[in-house]
Amino acid sequence: MTRPSPDAAAFTALQAKLLALLGPKGVISEPAELAPYLLESRGLHRGSTPFMALPASVEEVAETLRLAAEAGIAVVPQGGNTGRVSGALVLPEHGAILVNLKRLKQIRAVDPIDNAMTVEAGCILAEVQAAAAQADRLFPLSLGAEGSCQIGGNLASNAGGIHVLRYGNIRDLVLGLEVVLPNGEIWDGLSTLRKDNTGYDLKQLFIGAEGTLGIITAATLKLFPRPRESVSLFIALADLEAGLELLSAAQDATGGGLCACELIPGIALDFTLRHIPGSIDPLEKRYDWHLLMEATSGQAGSGLREALESVLEEAFTRGRVPDAAIAASEAQAKAFWHLREALVEAQIREGASIKHDISVPVSKVPSFLRQAAEAVEALQPGIRPYPFGHLGDGNIHYNLSQPPGMAPEAFLARAPEIQSKVHDIAVALGGSISAEHGIGLVKLAENARFKSAVEQDLMRRVKDAIDPAGLMNPGKLVSKL
Amino acid sequence: MTRPSPDAAAFTALQAKLLALLGPKGVISEPAELAPYLLESRGLHRGSTPFMALPASVEEVAETLRLAAEAGIAVVPQGGNTGRVSGALVLPEHGAILVNLKRLKQIRAVDPIDNAMTVEAGCILAEVQAAAAQADRLFPLSLGAEGSCQIGGNLASNAGGIHVLRYGNIRDLVLGLEVVLPNGEIWDGLSTLRKDNTGYDLKQLFIGAEGTLGIITAATLKLFPRPRESVSLFIALADLEAGLELLSAAQDATGGGLCACELIPGIALDFTLRHIPGSIDPLEKRYDWHLLMEATSGQAGSGLREALESVLEEAFTRGRVPDAAIAASEAQAKAFWHLREALVEAQIREGASIKHDISVPVSKVPSFLRQAAEAVEALQPGIRPYPFGHLGDGNIHYNLSQPPGMAPEAFLARAPEIQSKVHDIAVALGGSISAEHGIGLVKLAENARFKSAVEQDLMRRVKDAIDPAGLMNPGKLVSKL
Numbered sequence: 020m021t022r023p024s025p026d027a028a029a030f031t032a033l034q035a036k037l038l039a040l041l042g043p044k045g046v047i048s049e050p051a052e053l054a055p056y057l058l059e060s061r062g063l064h065r066g067s068t069p070f071m072a073l074p075a076s077v078e079e080v081a082e083t084l085r086l087a088a089e090a091g092i093a094v095v096p097q098g099g100n101t102g103r104v105s106g107a108l109v110l111p112e113h114g115a116i117l118v119n120l121k122r123l124k125q126i127r128a129v130d131p132i133d134n135a136m137t138v139e140a141g142c143i144l145a146e147v148q149a150a151a152a153q154a155d156r157l158f159p160l161s162l163g164a165e166g167s168c169q170i171g172g173n174l175a176s177n178a179g180g181i182h183v184l185r186y187g188n189i190r191d192l193v194l195g196l197e198v199v200l201p202n203g204e205i206w207d208g209l210s211t212l213r214k215d216n217t218g219y220d221l222k223q224l225f226i227g228a229e230g231t232l233g234i235i236t237a238a239t240l241k242l243f244p245r246p247r248e249s250v251s252l253f254i255a256l257a258d259l260e261a262g263l264e265l266l267s268a269a270q271d272a273t274g275g276g277l278c279a280c281e282l283i284p285g286i287a288l289d290f291t292l293r294h295i296p297g298s299i300d301p302l303e304k305r306y307d308w309h310l311l312m313e314a315t316s317g318q319a320g321s322g323l324r325e326a327l328e329s330v331l332e333e334a335f336t337r338g339r340v341p342d343a344a345i346a347a348s349e350a351q352a353k354a355f356w357h358l359r360e361a362l363v364e365a366q367i368r369e370g371a372s373i374k375h376d377i378s379v380p381v382s383k384v385p386s387f388l389r390q391a392a393e394a395v396e397a398l399q400p401g402i403r404p405y406p407f408g409h410l411g412d413g414n415i416h417y418n419l420s421q422p423p424g425m426a427p428e429a430f431l432a433r434a435p436e437i438q439s440k441v442h443d444i445a446v447a448l449g450g451s452i453s454a455e456h457g458i459g460l461v462k463l464a465e466n467a468r469f470k471s472a473v474e475q476d477l478m479r480r481v482k483d484a485i486d487p488a489g490l491m492n493p494g495k496l497v498s499k500l
Numbered sequence: 501m502t503r504p505s506p507d508a509a510a511f512t513a514l515q516a517k518l519l520a521l522l523g524p525k526g527v528i529s530e531p532a533e534l535a536p537y538l539l540e541s542r543g544l545h546r547g548s549t550p551f552m553a554l555p556a557s558v559e560e561v562a563e564t565l566r567l568a569a570e571a572g573i574a575v576v577p578q579g580g581n582t583g584r585v586s587g588a589l590v591l592p593e594h595g596a597i598l599v600n601l602k603r604l605k606q607i608r609a610v611d612p613i614d615n616a617m618t619v620e621a622g623c624i625l626a627e628v629q630a631a632a633a634q635a636d637r638l639f640p641l642s643l644g645a646e647g648s649c650q651i652g653g654n655l656a657s658n659a660g661g662i663h664v665l666r667y668g669n670i671r672d673l674v675l676g677l678e679v680v681l682p683n684g685e686i687w688d689g690l691s692t693l694r695k696d697n698t699g700y701d702l703k704q705l706f707i708g709a710e711g712t713l714g715i716i717t718a719a720t721l722k723l724f725p726r727p728r729e730s731v732s733l734f735i736a737l738a739d740l741e742a743g744l745e746l747l748s749a750a751q752d753a754t755g756g757g758l759c760a761c762e763l764i765p766g767i768a769l770d771f772t773l774r775h776i777p778g779s780i781d782p783l784e785k786r787y788d789w790h791l792l793m794e795a796t797s798g799q800a801g802s803g804l805r806e807a808l809e810s811v812l813e814e815a816f817t818r819g820r821v822p823d824a825a826i827a828a829s830e831a832q833a834k835a836f837w838h839l840r841e842a843l844v845e846a847q848i849r850e851g852a853s854i855k856h857d858i859s860v861p862v863s864k865v866p867s868f869l870r871q872a873a874e875a876v877e878a879l880q881p882g883i884r885p886y887p888f889g890h891l892g893d894g895n896i897h898y899n900l901s902q903p904p905g906m907a908p909e910a911f912l913a914r915a916p917e918i919q920s921k922v923h924d925i926a927v928a929l930g931g932s933i934s935a936e937h938g939i940g941l942v943k944l945a946e947n948a949r950f951k952s953a954v955e956q957d958l959m960r961r962v963k964d965a966i967d968p969a970g971l972m973n974p975g976k977l978v979s980k981l
Contacts, residue, residue: 132863213893214935223704274798275725317755380692382613412694454695484965
């Protein structure tokens with residue numbers, strides 16, 4: 020990236036051109052109006068830029084990028100700004116404007132026969148789910164921010180969430196893409212085809228590229244049959260290995276019927292029961308580890324519940340599951356999931372925390388949790404591991420609460436050393452330092468520590484081939500590679 | 501591609517170096533021994549090259565490519581040589597050697613807990629399926645050549661087959677790859693992780709690239725629960741639309757339980773019953789269109805059969821399905837599938853044929869078949885459309901048998917014009933000219949006719965970034981783009 024820094028006059032000239040192109044709704048420069056788009060989602064960092072463009076169609080996005088490229092001004096694409104790694108943050112040194120996609124919010128087509136829908140980048144994930152449901156289909160991506168994140172951001176960051184076990188990450192849910200390239204050209208790769216073997220799979224390059232190769236303006240998404248039956252189970256585990264056994268046995272008995280398998284540690288239940296009003300432990304005693312499982316079937320009367328009851332009985336008999344509850348109603352299932360969703364908020368009430376988004380092979384989750392617990396206790400005695408998340412796909416949010424009574428700032432100062440150690444352990448087990456949140460700005464240095472030189476070089480070559488001027492989301496993902 | 505043509509001395513020098521590296525089993529230059537590797541799978545074209553290298557490990561592949569690059573000699577990778585588009589054919593003008601991967605045949609790991617297996621490029625697909633089954637898991641890729649095609653070739657050509665409807669193409673079945681790059685570097689992208697968001701998805705670039713970006717030496721593949729129940733149905737259709745209705749209704753009733761949904765026209769059944777000994781029509785009367793469906797469930801006692809019986813009854817009542825047979829035994833199911841597999845051979849007995857591998861959105865299959873039938877009859881009166889294949893994913897092998905009595909050569913001479921027209925119709929309906937066979941040499945010109953300039957440019961940029969010297973499978977896939 021040897022791009023010269025654009026001067027203030029260049030920004031002013033571009034702003035005038037974009038105002039003429041997009042109209043007054045299409046350019047925001049008023050500091051108060053701009054402020055929420057400049058603040059990173061956890062409120063940790065605040066960016067700065069002269070203005071933000073809000074094109075309302077793919078043609079307007081294309082013309083915006085063409086004009087920006089002409090001016091030598093870089094572009095930071097932004098969706099719902101709910102990301103966890105500052106991927107949509109624009110800093111002064113980026114010499115960039117924000118381009119927000121929220122006005123591209125058309126659902127262009129829903130086709131239940133082809134099991135496909137085409138949506139624009141600015142559609143809220145929950146709206147996409149609802150449009151699919153209205154056509155009696157399922158769009159399975161589901162995550163905490165679904166009420167405000169946008170599908171374009173989900174695509175750019177390859178969003179994961181709680182249903183990856185069954186349906187994969189969003190990259191597995193895409194049939195086609197429409198992308199505006201850094202020079203303002205439009206690549207129309209939209210398609211409802213299930214089979215098309217006529218060249219390189221370009222769409223997967225843009226998915227998960229965090230806006231460093233172009234701006235995704237629309238996507239054709241896969242739809243699935245809607246569940247007709249659903250069973251939620253809250254299960255106490257004899258130990259961590261019992262979690263793996265249960266996962267395998269339940270998948271076996273239901274033919275891969277699990278759509279979620281979440282790990283909930285005793286400490287997270289303790290915090291939640293203490294801090295979140297209305298929380299109820301589904302079981303009578305306290306246990307160190309639990310699984311929250313959900314299985315679904317698209318076939319009514321499939322015997323799903325009976326199959327899972329047999330699995331539990333067998334595990335109970337062998338002493339691997341001391342207790343368990345099967346939701347008897349939709350309300351009870353919701354109460355189980357309320358506990359899972361309250362974990363994050365509950366941890367905040369217990370003071371400062373240091374977070375991770377690691378993954379390891381599913382079989383290695385118990386080893387990881389034991390090694391990491393030992394290592395972080397050695398680095399910071401009294402630290403309270405609070406690991407929760409997606410056991411079914413090996414993605415654990417390895418959060419750590421401060422020792423009681425320690426000054427939060429002193430604890431947070433330990434973050435780099437602790438994170439580095441946790442990442443070492445995950446990678447040594449064949450794992451990843453970022454399972455679903457991406458790299459953005461926050462994990463650049465750590466990523467560079469682990470990526471092989473060969474892979475860094477390949478990524479750099481792809482970046483230079485598609486964005487030779489380095490105008491797309493500078494300073495992110497591939498910046499230090 | 502401005503690579504200078506290497507001279508004979510360069511080939512001789514490289515052959516000597518590779519003989520020293522790989523030993524006598526690692527280099528074949530004897531014409532009789534070389535002959536089968538030079539013949540395209542349908543016997544239509546014969547290539548030529550001074551010799552073929554057969555490295556036996558990833559390190560040997562790396563050193564082979566490094567030495568070839570040093571000599572400025574290009575490389576045509578070859579697996580089982582079962583492809584349909586001459587992708588592994590080496591012609592004199594390519595200035596290349598063959599590198600065959602058959603000696604890389606280790607199954608490195610099978611892990612049922614992680615639902616993953618790591619296999620080398622030279623493993624036969626059927627061996628991979630068997631190794632998965634031995635661990636009580638399913639590797640779902642299945643296609644006609646499975647007894648001789650190699651997994652490396654399946655990956656390079658993004659193989660499809662009969663289970664795409666449920667499990668996707670092979671590109672959907674891969675967790676990680678090991679690739680030797682054109683300069684001889686090894687990219688170790690093997691991984692059993694289900695979630696890893698730390699950079700561009702490089703593996704999808706190499707899958708389906710037909711060896712134009714590097715050589716895939718190993719892959720980590722996804723495994724699935726094995727079916728515990730299976731139901732095969734042979735269904736006569738009132739018309740083509742009834743096929744779509746049945747597909748939707750069956751998917752609905754089984755929650756996406758179909759793993760195959762094949763279209764079989766009356767003419768294909770006629771030819772098969774006429775020419776293939778032991779063939780039996782499962783139904784009493786002749787119909788114009790049939791579906792061969794297979795549904796499976798990984799859950800025993802799931803009520804799959806009953807669900808499908810209800811679908812058939814309902815369609816029968818409405819006059820959409822005049823007759824149908826549900827296999828009462830595994831032997832009967834095999835007899836249904838024997839018919840499907842015999843279609844290709846049966847057509848050969850009826851004279852010359854012109855073939856296509858198109859796909860359209862599933863909803864457009866009836867329109868495509870009607871438009872194409874009309875168009876080809878206009879171009880060649882008496883032509884006999886013989887369309888069969890994967891209705892469930894929109895991929896129809898639109899084969900055409902010669903008019904009875906016409907000279908085969910005269911019929912085949914019409915191929916370019918007819919193929920061009922059929923492709924026009926498919927693409928106008930949002931379809932593809934190559935659903936699962938790829939581009940290779942055979943479809944280069946047609947592909948260039950339909951790919952947008954933007955997409956051709958993107959592919960070219962990616963090719964130049966990863967293979968700047970143009971040494972990998974020259975003259976294929978991206979050659980004319």
